[in-house]
Amino acid sequence: MVQEVVQSLSPQDHETYLDVTFGQGGHARAILNTAQCSLIASDRDTLAQKAAEKLSQEKLKGQFLGCSLNRFSDITDTLQHHGIKSVDGLIADFGLSSPQINNPERGFSFKHDGPLDMRMGENTLSAQEFIASSDEQELSFTFKHYGEERFAKSVARAIVKARQVQAITSTLQLAHIVRSAIPHSSQKIDPATRTFQAIRIVVNSELNEIKALLNASPHILKAGARIVIISFHSLEDRLVKQFFRQHAQNHPHINRHLPSPPDFPPPLFSLPFHKPLSPSQDEININPRARSARLRLALRTHAPS
Ligand SMILES: C[S@@+](CC[C@H](N)C(=O)[O-])C[C@H]1O[C@@H](n2cnc3c(N)ncnc32)[C@H](O)[C@@H]1O
Known part of the structure; x- marks a missing residue:
């Protein structure tokens, strides 16, 4: 969704952006090619740093200030490392990069x-x-809550039974155990998809990382800054949607029959559109993995954080 990211972030000359999911640098490169801006990046995977070295050597319209090996929960360290307190835009593109998956x-x-x-x-x-x-x-619990797997109990039981016979050490071994525990159906996705998603979420503490990023965002975004977030599954998108909705309201409607409290703080964000953007059919045709991507945009208001 490179085009949608650039349109939403709307890069301007002399502004500074933060890309917290640098990956292979696709979004960073597109942003830096659009305006004479600066861009700081971070990623928790050392793979990203190799891609960052390559980007540093390219001739771009804007200036690339480097990629630090940081998680979302280290976002303040990322900025401190560059001596910056706040930025004009932030992009986060959750999930895995192609080299990680492949x-x-x-x-x-x-x-x-x-x-x-x-x-x-x-x-x-x-x-x-x-x-x-x-x-x-x-x-x-993990498979049910982080994979939304209907057959979570059967999958867990099959894993426990299998590991009593032989240690589970490989991906195909696990996928086989999971598939054998799920009744055959006409569903299009591989039955192992949800269990693998759940394990990945837990191993990388992914949802806590997203919460840390969202909570830090009002403090590091300047008034008028854009925050663009791409999610790949409903658990991620729900966190983003709820956070933006909660902070884009003037006051929580505890009881709509009562007058709202007069001294409630003004909202931290405004939402240009409520429904997320989806990738175009052309993009899905080229990259079928993009089909579940959802992009949300919020604008930081002048309200103090
Ligand atoms: C979908 S890829 C990003 C692709 C990138 N936008 C591009 O254009 O190449 C997601 C990246 O986010 C990184 N990532 C995921 N969770 C993270 C976290 N909590 N902290 C830092 N990086 C994270 C992954 O390591 C991966 O490189």
Whole structure:
């Protein structure tokens, strides 16, 4: 959704932007090619730093100030590192980059065999360790809440049974166990999709990271700044939607029959559109993985954070 990102962020000369999901630098490059702006980037994966070195060598309209190895929850450190307190725009493009998904050694894909890893960065717990050390209840909770898996209990039971016979160490081994625990149906997606998503979310503490990013955002965005967020599944998008709605309201409507409190703080954001943008059919045809992407835009108001 590069075009939609650039349109939403609307890069202007002499402004500074922060890309907290640098990945391969696709969005950063497009932003820097649009205006004589500056851009700071971060990503929790060292892969991004190699791509950042390449971007630094390119001739761009704007100025690339580098990519730090930071998580969303380190966002203030990222800015401090550059001696900057606030920016004119922020872009976050959740999920995985293509090199992360396509490299079997990273363990994200259930289509190729590889070690059961799934760590995006320097986390402590790998997917293999999570699967080996969690009890049936914890596994079932994870698959239900972070994978929205209807058959969470059966999948958890099958994993516990299988690991009593042999340690679960590879992606194809796990995918096979999961598929065998889910009744065959006409569903289009691979039955292992939801379980893999759930494990990845837990291993990388993904939802907590998103909450940390959202909570920090009003403090680091200048008045008039744009924040553009692309989510890939409903759990991510729900957090973003609720956060923006909550902070774009003048006051919580606790009881619509009562007058609103007069001294309630003004909203931190305004929302140019309530429904998220989706990728064009042309983009989905080229990159089918983009089909579930949802882009939300919010504008920081003048209200103090
Ligand atoms: C979909 S890719 C971004 C692709 C990028 N927009 C581009 O144009 O190449 C998502 C990136 O976000 C990074 N990421 C995900 N969660 C993160 C977090 N909590 N903190 C920092 N980076 C994170 C991943 O490592 C990955 O490189």
